Amino acid sequence: MTSTEIVELRRVIGQMRHCVSSLRAKYGDVAAVQRLANDVERMDIDATELVDLGSTPRQREAPQVEREVVVVPDTPYDESLWKDADDEGLGGYRNRS
Template sequence: MTASEIVELRRVLGQLRQCVGSLRSRYGDVASVQRLANDVERMDIDATELLDLDSTPRQREAPRVEREVVVVPDTPYDPKLWHDADDEGLGGYRHT
């Protein structure tokens, strides 16, 4: 971000904060005003994180994550496994 973009972002966030303060004075600390205040705070935190990203060198590659491969056999399950189980997908119980 350029210096002018940073200044503009901070200015707009300050205006938003003032508007939410005016709403709080008018309507009190109702849930919708609290949510707006939280949103402005979140935007301020996100803006700060972006500024921090601009000041630190970026990592070129994401770290590799090793993933375990689980092999699932395609052989049929033992029918005893399903004995007395509900057959919900077919509309009721199935008695064998």
């Protein structure tokens, strides 16, 4: 971002902050006004991050997530687990005795 863009962005964020303050005075601290205030704050934080990055924005790296590995054995299931179970694929009860 050029310094002109940064100055303009800061000016616009300041104007939005002023407008949100006016809305808060008129409507009180309702949910819609709180969301707008949060949005303006988020834009201010993001603008600061862009300025800190310099002129070449970098992609954020995805956080590393630890995944649990679940081992499923290849051995056959015990047939007694399925005794007297419905066989849904065939449309009804099927006795496996």
